[in-house]
Amino acid sequence: MITIGIDFGAKNVKVVILNDDKIVARGSALTGFDLKIATKAASEMALKAAELKIEDIVHITETGIGQGSVDFAADSVSEVGANAKAGVKLLATARTIIDVGAEEARAVKCDETGSMEDFVVNERCAAGAGAFVEAMSRALEVELGQMGPMSLKATDAVPMNAQCTVFAESEVVSLIHNQTPKANIARAIHDAIAERVVSMVRRLGITEAVLLIGGLAYDVGFVDSMKRGLGVEVHVPEFPEYVSAYGAALVAQERVKK
Amino acid sequence: MKMSKEEFWRWPEYRHTVEGIDPTKGKVISGGVDIGSVSSKTVIMVDGEVFAQSVMRTGSSSPDSAERTMNWALENTGLTLKDVNYVVGTGYGRVNIPFAQKAITEIACHGRGANFMWGPTVRTVLDMGGQDCKAIRVDEKGKVQNFLMNDKCAAGTGRGMEVFADLLSVPIQEVGDRSLAVKEEPQSVSSTCVVFAKSEAVGLLRSGWSKDEVLAAYCQAMAHRVVDLLNRVGVEKEFVITGGIAKNIGIVKRVEKELGIQALKPDQWRGDPRFDPMLAGAAGAALFAKVLYERSQG
């Protein structure tokens, strides 16, 4: 049975095509201009990669969309619901799945079948995690992909206010003007976000194994900060930013079987 | 998988020399260097008249940025750093500008610069920079009487705008105009803080709001935050806006509408459209440098 999962991220629309339990293709497009165009572009990209046509698809489930327009798919599932389903498929021992995207961060606690037990979403003061790293990479004149590796080379931990991203930004500017080494600033930035995400996960309680997904999971510096903050091993799956879409595709299959 | 990334947040850097001024004839050549959190600016004056200027992105080291913006301003003017009698540094990075004799805060410099750019009738200056925004009350000479800076929740105006433009893939120079292209003002998003406004606005995008409506909602939220600051310091005419955000017509128009007061436009007084409101701080610093130099000569 072939299903599609669509995830409307703040920055990118992600699409996953699932054939029974095998991911056959992934597609992505900038949410940017228009949801319809972005979804079409991402789906076509995935369909082409899987050499399939839209008619072959049995069921489409989306996630990440508000209660607004659900006209791309048959139905929707919440992101935490999708993450729980996908998380246990990617790592059987996964019980806490943490999703950090451009704008929002969320975490879900699940059982071995991937059904949700509890969930948390970031407090308002902690919004803008992913976008924060990008803005700071510009201030440091460091290519975004290099921010993570650079922060691993830090020689000192510079504490920074963890309550608000905007204020953390202004503290980074002060560090720049005091000529703090770039590696230490990069680490301070990652630690600042990790502190806020860990703070949120503590509300949920930390049950191992912990799986980190979402765009920021690509950033090795952030993963390292999360490990130190949580004090436990942090697993990162392949293609972390597609996990929600993969979860939606799994839910689509369940809904067809029911 | 990452498509070619057009950088929507980048704005144009430039330098400029004013025709018809011969620096060698001048008695005092003074310099003002404003190292902001997002942009670095230099103004070179000959006997208190603007001769050369440059605006560029602040790099990751402020002494570097200071040198680069100063050298770019001096480029093929025939002047070198040695010829500049006195330099005043201002802005975030004012403390580590190696060639500046004195550092004065951007509040005093923007107050003086606004007086220079728009004349003695200016009483209220709104400086919206990359990181902070300031509401400054000045007298007829441009001396600061009272001022207020944003509290935490209103920080990050300029930088917040860059992130927002990038998030919505809209070139930053177009954000203002597009935000005014809406039929009527959308219901306002939270204006408690720029981050809330941003995440709320993006949420609206996903629930069917048009791109322009989301831009309008964000600009409106930012305008609310700034007007709140202005009301606290008390607004007296004439009112001007300096700093990078002065170029965002979407913010300027909404601030004017909510205040019920029109801001003097940059070209209104000096008749010189190139007088960029971003340079008010550097201009003020250059004027202070001139007085300090004359005072040092006794």
Add this chain to the structure above:
Amino acid sequence: MFEKFKEWFTDRHDYAQAWKKRTGGKVLGYFCTYIPEELLIAADILPVRILGSHQAQDVTEPHIFGMFCPFCRDCLAQGLKGRYDYLNGIMIAQSCLHIRQTYNSWIKHIPQEFSYYLYMPHGVQTPHAYPYLRGELEVFKQALEKWIGRSISDKDIDRGIEVVNKNRQLMKKVYEYRKQENPPLTGLEAMYMVVSSQMVDKEEHNQALEEVLKELPNRKLERNTGTRLMILGSEDDDTEFVKMVETLDSTLVVDDHCTGTRYFWNEVEIQDDRLLAIAARYIDRPPCPSKDWPDRKRFPHILQLAKDYNVQGALVIQQKFCDPHELDMPALRQMLEENGIPTYFLEFDVTVPIGQFKTRVEAFLETFALPDLF
């Protein structure tokens, strides 16, 4: 000369644990300076004020909603991180809501041998507050006696009053020097002095004060006093901020903080009914704004301080989300400005962004101290 105080301030945990080993006594952690220290000293207990560490942390969000003040969250973090495990007990004297929440979460998640919530009244301007607080102190004394397993005699209480009153007198004498044109001590040193008094044995602190008072008359600081400033507002033990302000050609000469004058400004007036005397001291002391109604008794007191220390400007700080001070702020600033004292307002968080605050304070100083460049 003030290094001892700074050392106590910085190594507060080591000091308390060493004191326990040395004396075998009990250490009681407390929130808010309305606790009756006289009774604790009478019971041979070391009272230690619980303060934050000014570091970002990620442990309090499950316990305290993010929009409560940074100070109450910072304090709870110290407990959750085990930095106060040596405490034998903990208490709070009722004042604002936020710090009360820290106490509630603390006793729920960090087991305590002894914990006490003292119903300090808010109605400090009604005459009925005196018998009421006297009654509360009676009940508190009995709880202490049960905990330490012996009775607290009038002689013990007199000794407690005497030690704390002496500390107040000595600190007030040191503050007198700050009225001079060029004060022989900085605002930073004064903060170390007062805050360290809140976390060490008062007799040791009194000795250190005696030594300081011997040397102060002939102490000359190689620094320019510059603009004389006053600092007011919420709880403030942010030495980094105070240090930065005094590098900008200015000096903090007086304050109205509970880590400053509000802690030691008035003494217990001796009378036969010792508990009533102690109750009266805490009811009549310069109030925290949460208790300063229906009239604003703080304002004439602050204005008098400003005149006595001939202050040129006031930094009015406040912990973000701190309601009691936020509610007084507009009227306080108006009162000061009407009396010719310009003010500048700053909002504190767990860590203070020194870069931004330096710009704000420097610009404030420029408004009335910049040489005439116009």
Add this chain to the structure above:
Amino acid sequence: MTEMKYQTKPLDIWNEGKTLRQQYYENYAKAHERGGIRWAGGAWAYSAVPSGLGDDVWSLTGEPYGASVAFNKEFAARCQEAIEAKGFARDLCAYLRNYLGSVVLDEYVFGGEFPKPDFMWTTHICCSHAKWYQIASDLEGGVPFFCIDVSTGLTEDFNERRREYVVNQLLDGIDWLEKTTGRDYDDEKLIQAVYNECEATSLWAEICVLNKTIPAPLDEKTMYSLYVFGTLMKHRPEVVAFYRKLRDEVQDRVDNKIAAVGNEQRRVITDTQPPWGFLEVFRYLEKHGVVSVGSLYTFSLIGAWEVKKDGTWGPKTTPQRQGIDIKTRKQALEILADWTHARPEWQHFYSAHEKSDLMLRIVREWKVDGVMLHYNRGCEGLTLNIAENRLAFKEAGIPVLPFEGNMGDEREFDLERTKKAVDSFLELLGVK
């Protein structure tokens, strides 16, 4: 959505409630024209006490007025901007900012200028209470202001001495009222007001108990417009009559299995005052057969409760029913003080687990499946210890959804974000 299981019917008494509320705000505004006097104070003030000054004494309680302002979004924004321009912080109590903004603008939310009170009479338990009227007094040109400190701790600690502290302040207050208004004080009117207040608040608890039934005869968003009379004038005979009639109607709905929500399949409770925008979320929940049957807030902000012989929660027995015949002023004040300081909604000011235990009791006795906690940025008083309450629900294995908002400043309530969180919560409840 889900199919209808029960019969539903709107409340007959609904319009009568609307007129009663309109009259209240009109009585205050027109008090002087009608030769009466008026006072302003908190909803938790001892509102029975000024009744001794006469039958033409009208009040305006701050919090419900703040909520009425919040309902009118455009006017609320103007009030908030007006008071913030005077230097007041944005994170202060939202009702306080709406009220003081309305005073600064000199506009009454129900039309016309803001009617200036003759005196202010309030109590202090949360940090903003006394200061609210200290500031209002300044802004309105020095209106006389009296405030009673009621921060005397948990109900179980409210002993003889602590009650005396409160009663002595009340006695001083009555002398002050006589001096300030120049009127003689009539103890008979006070005694009658005490009887009214006890009955009205006990009746409201009785009505809430009826919501233990499945299906629930009332839903919480309706209850917000019904309990409000307890925050306006719980000492007035009209409120006693209204609640008697409402009790009978709700009893009738229970007897005839008339539900507030026809497709009720899950029951939840909430906490703290809701943002007005949240009413849309209630409707969204009801589409999925999820009904909120109340909260510790709607039940006990004004309701009077006691643990009954069978160990369950029920209405507090009134002095009348105990056969107490109040004779003197002091006796009336002592009974009123005991009655007021037994209010469940006051316990969380002193202890986190007291409130958690009360809410867990409601979950048990009202047969509730999940809890929605409003982390209310507009009211630090009621959100005190809310995070610890959430932990208590988690430990008890009860699904709990915290959501952020502000009950009086809609700029801080993100409806889209809340709806998304509610979707996940419905999945957790097994409804979606």
